[in-house]
Amino acid sequence: MSDTLPTETMPSFSGILHCFVAFDWGEEVDLGKARQLVPAQVHNLPRKSRTPASIAYQSPPLRFDLKPSTLVLPVLGPIQVETDLMLFDFGAVSVRLQLPFHLVATELARLAGALSDPSIFVQAARAASESTYNQLLPAIDHPHWIDLSEEYFVFQIFPDAETPTPAQLLQRYPGWLAGLVRLESAPLSDSEIAEALRCQLGYSPQDLIVTDWTAAVAFDHDCGEILETLAFANLQLLEFRHIDNRLDERLKTAYGLIQQLAQTNRPVWQRHARSLRDLGALKVEVNLMFEKASNALTLVGDPYVARVYHQVASRFHLDEWGQNIRRSIAVLESIYQVVSNQAGSYRTEMLEIAVVLLIVIEILLAVFAH
Known part of the structure; x- marks a missing residue:
């Protein structure tokens, strides 16, 4: 089995290099208000016959067209x-970012290495997106x-009669694909090639x-929902990395709070009322962020697009991130x-002491009144 492409049979490929870059802009966005600030389309998941209606965005995102830019890249110039x-x-x-290409296989490999x-x-x-961010600030919480x-x-390669089929590429040039x-x-190495090609799917012999x-x-020529x-x-x-980082930072603070409580007899609300409120607010906020990020796209059952998602999710270890x-x-x-219970216990003790003091005062007043 050959892992290289002989010069005399070197195929050329046409397609689009898609680069997806994810950012986080804030805690929540009012999409309705955002559309009033900047023209945008309410975007639904592209759908083919292989994609059932049950697979959809829970709350459709907004799609903004940005100004084209020019990049200078190895191979492509x-x-x-x-x-x-x-x-x-x-x-x-x-x-x-979408970059069209028409390259010989070895040039495509060089481009991949440069990425x-x-x-x-x-x-x-x-x-490209900074201007849109600044315009949308009033809609971002x-x-x-x-x-x-x-x-x-994602290297989207357009199949045609002049290029090898997917099966032929897997058989003849696995090293190039890897x-x-x-x-x-x-x-x-052979083991690295096998691992790189472990997660693969095809809906038809041509894709x-x-x-x-x-x-x-x-x-694939048409794979919008897959992309x-x-x-x-x-x-x-x-989002999972962002949430995990926030939790790590606040957990360090929370552990310090527990240590302080163990070393003091002062009332918890005098020293830690704000920390307690912050912990409660963060707990609600993080739960909400996690649920929204986890469930924004409904992927149930065993359709092709759901299997693609689970395949890449396993590569990203999303389940492990979620468990963590x-x-x-x-x-x-x-x-x-723990902090809340200690605060409650202290308040209860103070209330009991206050009740006892009131009873004593009442008895003393009754005694001296006679």
């Missing part, structure tokens, strides 16, 4: 990039563009999708409960 933005009600955005540093795409996505992003590349999804132009952690290859599903999984990964967040939320709730 200066190229105009079509850009659009999807804004979700839980404050997350997915910017898509291992995505900084140029992150900067371009941020620059607690706007804050965090310094965190997630990037994902290099695309690993963003690696150098040769890979194929291979997903990995950093990139995917999709042999959006991959972009949404990338967006979820960003749930554990952190549970710990946060237990800390909140």
Whole structure:
């Protein structure tokens, strides 16, 4: 089995390189108000016969067309990039940059290797969407563009009669395919090739999708719902990372609060009332963020698009991220409960002492009155 493409039979491929860059702009977005501020389309998931109506966005995001920009990339050189933005009600955005290509297979491999540093795409996505962010500030609850992003590349290759079929590529050139999804132009070991190509699906003999952690290859002319599903999984990964970071920061503060309570006899509400309120507010806020990010796209049953999502979700370890967040939320709730219980106990003790004092005062007044 050959992992390289002989020069005399080297095929060329046409397609689009999609780069999805996810950002978080704030806690929540009023999409209705956002449409009044900046023209946008209410966007529903693209649908083909293989995608049932049950698979849909719970709250359809807004789609904004952004101004094209020009990037200078290895292999492609200066190229105009079509850009659009999807804004979700839980404050997350997915910017898509689309780069058409017509390249020989080895050139496509070189391009993939150059994408291992995505900084140029992150900067371009941020620059393209910054004006929209500033215009939408009145519609964003607690706007804050965090310094965190997630990037994902998809090589959409258009099948035609002149290029090998997906089955032929898997059989003859697995190393080349593995290099695309690993963003690696150098040769890979047999075990690494097998791991890179482990997650693959095909709806027909003419199409194929291979997903990995950093990139995917999709042999398909029309796969809008697949592309959006991959972009949404990338967006979820960003949100889960953001939520996990926030929980880690606040849990450190909460642990310190528990230690302080163990070392003092002062009333809890005098020293920790604000911390207690913050813990309660954060618990509600994080639960809401997590539920919205988890359930924004309904993917139930075993349709093809749902299987694609679960395939890439396994690559992103979204289940593990979710479990870690749930554990952190549970710990946060237990800390909140401990602090709240101690505050309640102290208040009860103070009330009992006050009642006893009132009884004593009443008895003394009765005695001296006679």
